[in-house]
Structure formats: structure tokens, C-alpha cells
Amino acid sequence: MNDINVVLCGDSAEVLRQYPDGFFDSVVCDPPYGLSKEPNITEVLTKWIAGETYDHGNGGFMSKSWDSFVPHPDLWREVFRVLKPGGHALVFAGTRTQDLMTIAMRLGGFEIRDVIEWLYFSGFPKSMDVGKAFDKRAGIQGERVEAEGVGFMNAEGKGGYNVTSHRILMPERQTELARKWDGWGTALKPAHEPIIVARKPLAGTVAETVEKYGTGAINIDGCRIGRAAGDRTEYGNYLTAPSSLTDNV
Numbered sequence: 001m002n003d004i005n006v007v008l009c010g011d012s013a014e015v016l017r018q019y020p021d022g023f024f025d026s027v028v029c030d031p032p033y034g035l036s037k038e039p040n041i042t043e044v045l046t047k048w049i050a051g052e053t054y055d056h057g058n059g060g061f062m063s064k065s066w067d068s069f070v071p072h073p074d075l076w077r078e079v080f081r082v083l084k085p086g087g088h089a090l091v092f093a094g095t096r097t098q099d100l101m102t103i104a105m106r107l108g109g110f111e112i113r114d115v116i117e118w119l120y121f122s123g124f125p126k127s128m129d130v131g132k133a134f135d136k137r138a139g140i141q142g143e144r145v146e147a148e149g150v151g152f153m154n155a156e157g158k159g160g161y162n163v164t165s166h167r168i169l170m171p172e173r174q175t176e177l178a179r180k181w182d183g184w185g186t187a188l189k190p191a192h193e194p195i196i197v198a199r200k201p202l203a204g205t206v207a208e209t210v211e212k213y214g215t216g217a218i219n220i221d222g223c224r225i226g227r228a229a230g231d232r233t234e235y236g237n238y239l240t241a242p243s244s245l246t247d248n249v
């Protein structure tokens with residue numbers, strides 16, 4: 001098993017079972033976020049702590065059953081088993097279910113080290129317009145118009161533009177409640193996704209683990225953003241701030 005850059009297709013629980021303990025150096029994955037109905041957290045934790053499976057039903061994002069819930073602790077235990085001691089795992093998660101992902105990973109044996117944030121500006125808010133909702137409830141009809149450039153996101157999270165879609169154009173807010181709550185919504189524009197940084201516990205000290213397994217540490221210098229000649233350097237001035245800025249500190 002010395003192949004590199006091999007793609008194995010299959011259910012990760014089954015594929016991982018084929019590997020011996022401590023085989024992999026690290027894990028990077030984008031597992032299901034479980035963005036479906038709010039779970040009963042007491043039931044989830046009770047089952048997970050008892051080592052039982054929690055069944056959340058089948059209604060995941062875009063009706064995909066695989067997406068209905070985050071991977072359970074038993075899957076993370078398997079990821080943990082195949083990692084070398086000190087091996088890192090970078091795990092994407094949903095903003096509103098990262099707590100579940102993190103707890104499942106902790107129960108699988110991982111220690112949580114940090115969170116990286118992937119920031120982006122292309123997300124489309126799925127917020128309910130509260131003012132509009134009051135007018136709709138009062139029976140005020142909008143006009144159905146063709147809308148060019150309406151964004152969508154498919155089950156794999158890929159976005160795009162649907163030029164033939166329609167949207168409902170509502171007139172100015174009519175009812176008193178609609179005017180009072182105009183501009184209020186229910187959701188923020190999606191703009192970040194957390195990446196949980198976890199680690200399988202070390203085997204001894206950092207130095208011992210790095211020496212024996214080549215894991216346990218992060219190549220910080222290898223990830224620095226380089227600076228070319230001519231790049232702005234003003235930020236460096238904070239290191240030698242003028243005394244007028246530091247006198248009162």
C-alpha cells in the first residue's frame with residue numbers, strides 16, 4: 001500500500017476498515033453538514049454517549065439523505081484509528097452544526113486544536129423578508145417577474161446563475177405591520193465556513209512524535225504568504241511604532 005494520489009470511491013466507513021491502525025499522516029475532509037431539521041440535542045448526546053446510533057431521518061439539504069446529519073462518533077473513531085499519533089484532521093463543517101461535528105469528533109477521540117475560517121463573498125442569503133410576509137398574510141399579491149441572474153446552489157454546494165427563473169415583486173409595503181418590520185429578516189448572508197482543526201493525541205512529547213511518526217506539528221513557515229519586492233510594507237511599522245503610540249500603553 002505505497003500508492004500516492006489514489007482516489008478510492010465508496011462508503012468511507014467501509015473503505016477505512018480496509019486500512020490498518022496508524023496508516024495515514026493526516027485527514028482533510030468535507031463531510032455532510034447535517035443542515036436539516038433541528039435535532040433534539042439531548043437525544044443525540046444520550047445516544048452518542050451510550051455508543052448507540054442516532055437516527056435523524058432522511059431529510060437532508062436538498063432532500064439528500066446522506067446530508068441529514070453529521071457523521072457519528074463511530075465514523076470518527078474509525079478516522080482516529082487509521083491516523084498516526086499526532087496526525088491532524090482538517091474537517092469542514094456548517095456554521096450552525098459545527099458544534100455537533102466537533103462533539104462527534106471529540107467522542108471519536110480527537111482533541112480540538114483550533115478552527116480555520118474559510119471566508120467568501122458569493123453566498124446568497126435565504127432570509128425571509130418579514131415585512132413582505134406580513135403583506136402576503138394580508139392577501140396582498142406580488143407580480144411574478146422574470147429574474148435574470150438569480151443565484152442557486154446545488155446539492156454539492158456548487159453555485160451558479162439560473163437566467164430563466166422568476167421572482168415575486170411585491171409592491172411597496174401596504175399594511176402597518178409590514179411597514180413596521182420592513183427591512184427585518186431571518187438569516188444572515190452565508191459568508192464563512194469553519195474548518196475544525198483536530199489532532200489525534202501525541203505519542204509522548206511533540207519532539208518524540210515528530211521524530212517517530214513525522215506528525216504532531218504543522219509546517220508554519222511553509223504556509224507563510226511570501227512578500228515580493230515592491231509589496232506594501234507599512235504593516236511592519238507596527239513592530240517599531242513611534243513612541244507617541246506606545247507612551248501610554
Ligand SMILES: C[S@@+](CC[C@H](N)C(=O)[O-])C[C@H]1O[C@@H](n2cnc3c(N)ncnc32)[C@H](O)[C@@H]1O
Nearest residue numbers: 010011012013030031032033066067155156157
Ligand atoms: C459537504 S459534501 C462535500 C462536497 C465536496 N467537497 C465538493 O465540493 O463537491 C459531502 C460529501 O460527502 C459524501 N458522503 C456522504 N456520506 C458519505 C459516506 N458515508 N462515505 C463517503 N462519502 C460520503 C457526499 O456524497 C457528498 O459528496
